[in-house]
Amino acid sequence: MPSIAVCVKYIPDVEQVKADREGKLITEGVSMRTNDLDKNAIEEAVKIKEKLGWKTFAITIGPEGAKMALREALAMGIDEAYLACDEAFKDLDTLGTTTVLAKVIEKAGGADLVICGEVSLDSFSGQVGPKLAELLGVPCVSCVRKIEVRDGELLVERALEDRYEELAVPLPVVVTVTREINTPRIPSLMAIMKAAKKEIKVLGAQDLGLSAEKLSALRAHGLLEVIVPPMERKKVRIAGETPEEIAENLLKALEEEGVLS
Amino acid sequence: MAGPVLAWSEKKDLLLELLGGGSSLAEAFGSSLKALVLAGGPEAASGAEELAKWADEVLLATDGKFSVPDSSVFASAIQDVARSEGADLILIASTRFGREVAARLSAKMKVPCMTGCTSIKVEGGRLLVERTVYAGRAIARQECPSLPCVLAVAPRAFERPATKRNGKVRTVSLEVPEPKLKLLSVKEKELKGPRLEEAEVIVAGGRGVERREDFAMLEELAKLLGGAVGCSRPIAEDRGWFPEWIGLSGRKVKPKLYVAVGISGAIQHVAGIRDSKVIVAINKDEEAPILSVSDYYVVGDLYQIIPALIEVLKRRKGQA
Ligand SMILES: Cc1cc2nc3c(=O)[nH]c(=O)nc-3n(C[C@H](O)[C@H](O)[C@H](O)COP(=O)(O)OP(=O)(O)OC[C@H]3O[C@@H](n4cnc5c(N)ncnc54)[C@H](O)[C@@H]3O)c2cc1C
Ligand SMILES: Nc1ncnc2c1ncn2[C@@H]1O[C@H](COP(=O)(O)O)[C@@H](O)[C@H]1O
Numbered sequence: 129m130p131s132i133a134v135c136v137k138y139i140p141d142v143e144q145v146k147a148d149r150e151g152k153l154i155t156e157g158v159s160m161r162t163n164d165l166d167k168n169a170i171e172e173a174v175k176i177k178e179k180l181g182w183k184t185f186a187i188t189i190g191p192e193g194a195k196m197a198l199r200e201a202l203a204m205g206i207d208e209a210y211l212a213c214d215e216a217f218k219d220l221d222t223l224g225t226t227t228v229l230a231k232v233i234e235k236a237g238g239a240d241l242v243i244c245g246e247v248s249l250d251s252f253s254g255q256v257g258p259k260l261a262e263l264l265g266v267p268c269v270s271c272v273r274k275i276e277v278r279d280g281e282l283l284v285e286r287a288l289e290d291r292y293e294e295l296a297v298p299l300p301v302v303v304t305v306t307r308e309i310n311t312p313r314i315p316s317l318m319a320i321m322k323a324a325k326k327e328i329k330v331l332g333a334q335d336l337g338l339s340a341e342k343l344s345a346l347r348a349h350g351l352l353e354v355i356v357p358p359m360e361r362k363k364v365r366i367a368g369e370t371p372e373e374i375a376e377n378l379l380k381a382l383e384e385e386g387v388l389s
Numbered sequence: 390m391a392g393p394v395l396a397w398s399e400k401k402d403l404l405l406e407l408l409g410g411g412s413s414l415a416e417a418f419g420s421s422l423k424a425l426v427l428a429g430g431p432e433a434a435s436g437a438e439e440l441a442k443w444a445d446e447v448l449l450a451t452d453g454k455f456s457v458p459d460s461s462v463f464a465s466a467i468q469d470v471a472r473s474e475g476a477d478l479i480l481i482a483s484t485r486f487g488r489e490v491a492a493r494l495s496a497k498m499k500v501p502c503m504t505g506c507t508s509i510k511v512e513g514g515r516l517l518v519e520r521t522v523y524a525g526r527a528i529a530r531q532e533c534p535s536l537p538c539v540l541a542v543a544p545r546a547f548e549r550p551a552t553k554r555n556g557k558v559r560t561v562s563l564e565v566p567e568p569k570l571k572l573l574s575v576k577e578k579e580l581k582g583p584r585l586e587e588a589e590v591i592v593a594g595g596r597g598v599e600r601r602e603d604f605a606m607l608e609e610l611a612k613l614l615g616g617a618v619g620c621s622r623p624i625a626e627d628r629g630w631f632p633e634w635i636g637l638s639g640r641k642v643k644p645k646l647y648v649a650v651g652i653s654g655a656i657q658h659v660a661g662i663r664d665s666k667v668i669v670a671i672n673k674d675e676e677a678p679i680l681s682v683s684d685y686y687v688v689g690d691l692y693q694i695i696p697a698l699i700e701v702l703k704r705r706k707g708q709a
Contacts, residue, residue: 142524143656143678153527223496246485249524253504255492258460262496267569268460270489273626283573286458287626288485290578293458296571308626350501350532354522359659361668362684371697374687378669379701381685387590387646387667389615 130299131183132173133239135229135260136166136201138194139250147356162197165245167204167312168305172275173243174205175310180277182240183207187232189217189225195328202323203315210236214332216343222255224346229256230263231336241282242302246271257304267297270304391418391536392477396444397425397467399458399490401436403482403544408443410509410547411480412554417511421445422554423474427466429456437558443550447558448474452565458486459568464493466563471498476537478516480509483541491541501534504541525637525660545586545641578632585635590616590646591665593635595658596623597651597672597691601630606695607650613702616644621652636661651691654679671695 140158148154173184185208186201188194198209212228220228233239242264244257254270261268273292274285282301286293287308315323333343366381368374382388394415396407408424415422424444428434428451441447448470454462467490471479481491488504495502507528508519516533518540533540585591592611594604604618611618619642625634635642636658643664650671652658659682662668670683671694680686687694 142526145523145526153523222492222502223499226496250522252520252522252524253492254488255495255502255504258489258492259496261461262464262493268489268493269570270460271485286485290580292576292578294573294575295458296573298569306626350534352517352530352532354527354529356523356527357663359663359682361682363681364685366685366687371689371693372701374689374694375697375701378685378687378698379705382646382667382669385646385667385684389589 129181129183130240131185131237132176132241132243133233133236134166134169134173134184134186134201134206135242135244135256136170136186136188136197137163137245137248138188138190138197139163139248142249145356147358151355151358153354153356160193160196162200163245163248163250165247165249165305165307166197167200168307168309169243169245170201170204170206171310171312172305173241174313176241176275176277177205177207185210185236185239187212187229187236189213189220189228198328199320199323200315202326203319204313205319208236209326209328211328211330212332212336213330216333216338216340219348220343220346221348222253222259224343224348225256226259226263227342227346228336228338229260231338232331233264235331235336238300240299242300244302244304246304246306254304257302261302264300264302266300266302268302268304269295269297271306272303273306273308275303275305275309391420392475393421393423393445394418394478394480395423395425395467395471395474395476396480397427398482398484399427399463399486400482400484401440403484403487404440405443405549406545406547407480407482407542408440409550410542412443412550412552414478414480414509414511415445418477420477423448423476423556425467425470426450427452427455427463429453441556441558442553445554445556447556448561449558450561450563450565452563454565454568457568457570457572459570460486460489460493462566462568463490464497465566467494468497469563470561471537479537479539481539481541483543488541491539495539498537498539500537500539502539502541503531503533506540506542507546509540509542509546521637521660524656526656580632584617585619585633585640585642588617588642588644590614590648591619591635591642591644592616592648592650593619593621593652594624594650595621595652598624601628603692604630606699610648610695610699610702613699613706614646614648616646621658649679649683650695652679653677654682
C-alpha cells in the first residue's frame with residue numbers, strides 16, 4: 129500500500145511574539161502551536177487516505193512537548209506518528225532538519241508522497257521541502273494548491289506569483305502546500321480522546337544511525353539577533369451617531385493628517 | 390579576493406535587480422559579477438545582450454529542458470556553472486520557484502542557503518544578511534557562516550543597477566538532466582504591474598466584502614480619494630476576484646493613506662502595509678487585530694460606512 133509522510137513543525141505562535149526593551153524578539157511564555165500550513169499538509173494527506181486508502185504518517189523533529197503537534201495530526205486522521213527527539217537535534221539548520229526527516233522516512237518504510245508546508249511561519253525559510261526532495265533524490269513541486277492522484281502519477285496545480293501551472297509528476301515526490309489547498313478539519317472530541325491513547329514513536333540520533341559528528345556539522349550558525357520592528361500607530365477610534373457623522377469625522381482627521389488630496 | 394558573484398533568476402527583471410545589488414557585493418569581495426541565463430528557447434535567450442551591460446559576463450545556456458519548470462533541472466545546471474566558474478556567492482531571486490531552486494541547489498552543493506533576504510552587506514569581511522521571519526513580524530540578522538553560499542533575495546530588496554560593466558555574452562553548453570515533471574498547462578495571471586506599489590492612496594477589501602460586485606463601492610471610494618483598489622490574499626487566491634493581493638506574500642505597499650475594509654489584520658497582511666503613512670481600518674469586530682495597527686479606526690459595518698464616506702466626499706467635491 130502506498131504511503132504518505134507529512135512533516136509537521138511545532139512553532140511559537142507568531143501572532144503572540146513580542147519585543148523586549150531593545151526590540152529583540154521574546155518567545156518565552158508564548159504558546160506553541162502546529163505550523164498553520166502543516167495543518168493543510170495533514171488535511172491533504174488525510175483526504176487522500178480517505179479516498180484511496182493510503183497509509184499516512186506524520187513526523188515532527190522537536191522536543192518532547194512537540195508531541196502535541198503529532199496528537200493533533202493523529203486526531204485529524206493520520207495513522208502513525210514519529211517524534212525525532214534528541215539533544216543533538218537542537219538548532220539544526222535546514223539541511224540538518226532534512227537529514228533527520230529523511231532518516232525517519234526511511235525508518236518508517238519509505239514514502240511515495242511527502243507533504244510539507246510551503247514555509248514554517250517562524251523560520252520562514254521554505255527550504256525543507258525542496259531539500260528533502262534533493263536528499264531523497266526525488267522531484268519536488270512547491271506551493272501546490274491542488275493535488276490529484278492518477279495512475280501512479282500526481283497531478284498538481286502550483287501557484288506562482290504570475291501564473292498557475294498544472295503539472296504531472298511521477299511518484300515518489302515531495303510537495304509543499306499553500307493555505308489555499310484545503311480547510312483543515314477541526315477534530316471531534318472523540319477523535320482527540322482516541323488520539324491521546326495512540327502511540328507516538330520516539331526516535332533519537334542513535335535510532336536513526338546519525339552520529340554526533342555528522343549532526344554537529346549540520347547545526348545552524350550565524351544567527352546574530354532577531355529584531356521586532358515597532359508598529360506604533362495612533363489607534364484613534366472614530367465615532368459618531370450616524371454613519372454620515374462617522375464619515376465626516378474620519379475625513380476631518382485625514383484632512384488634518386494631510387493625506388486627502 | 391573571492392570567486393565571482395553569480396546571479397540567476399527565471400525572471401529577467403529580477404535578474405536585473407540581482408545585478409544591481411550584486412554589483413556592490415562583487416566590489417566588496419573584489420570579485421567579478423556574472424549573470425546566468427538558462428533559456429528554454431531563443432525567445433528566452435533574448436535580452437542577454439542587454440543584461441551584459443550590467444555584468445562582467447553573461448553566461449547563456451539554451452536547452453529545451455529549461456522550458457519545463459523543474460527545480461531539480463535548474464539546480465543541477467546552476468551547480469555546474471557555479472563549479473566551473475568557482476562562484477563564491479550565488480544570488481537567486483526569492484520567488485516561489487526561485488526559492489525552491491535555491492534550496493535544492495544548496496543541498497546539492499552542501500553549502501549554506503538563506504531565503505527571502507531583504508538586505509545583504511559585506512562588513513569587515515563578514516557577509517551579513519537580513520531576512521524576514523515570524524511571518525513578517527520580525528527580522529533576523531544573520532552572518533553567512535562560509536562561502537560559497539546561496540542567497541535567495543526578496544524581490545525589490547535590491548535597486549536596479551546604476552553602473553555599467555559592459556560585459557559580453559558567452560554561450561555555455563551544459564549537460565542538463567531530463568526533467569521529471571511534465572508541464573500540462575499554464576494559466577497566466579493578468580498582473581497590473583507596480584500600480585499598487587506606486588499608489589498614494591489604497592482602499593483594500595478583505596473577506597468582510599461579501600460579493601464581487603461590492604468592490605464597486607470600494608472602487609468608487611478609491612477614485613474619490615485619488616487612489617487604487619487592493620485586497621487581502623483570500624479575496625485573490627480563494628475567491629479569485631483579483632489576480633494579486635497585498636501582504637507579505639503579495640505586494641508590499643507604502644501609500645500615504647491605506648484604508649483596510651473588512652480585513653482582520655493577520656500579520657502576513659500587516660507585513661505588507663507597514664510602511665504606509667496613515668492606516669485606517671473599518672471593521673465590525675472590536676477585537677480585530679487590524680485596529681491595533683491602525684491610526685484611525687471605525688468599528689462598524691462597512692456596508693454603512695463606505696456608502697456614507699462616498700456620500701460625504703461627493704458632497705464636498707460638489708461644493709468645491
Ligand atoms: C504563508 C502565508 C502567507 C500569507 N500571505 C498573505 C498576504 O500576503 N496577504 C494577506 O492578506 N494574507 C496573507 N495570508 C493569509 C492571512 O493569514 C489571512 O488568512 C488573511 O489575511 C485574512 O484575510 P481577510 O482579513 O480578508 O479575512 P478574515 O481574516 O476572514 O477577516 C475578515 C474581516 O472582515 C470583518 N468583517 C466582516 N464583515 C464585515 C462588515 N460587514 N463590515 C466590516 N467588517 C466586516 C471581520 O470582522 C474580519 O475582521 C498568508 C497566509 C500564510 C499562511
Ligand atoms: N522541525 C520540523 N519537523 C518536521 N517538519 C518540519 C520541521 N521544520 C520544517 N518542517 C517542514 O518543512 C516545511 C517548511 O519549513 P521551512 O523550510 O522551515 O520553512 C514545514 O511546513 C514542515 O512541513
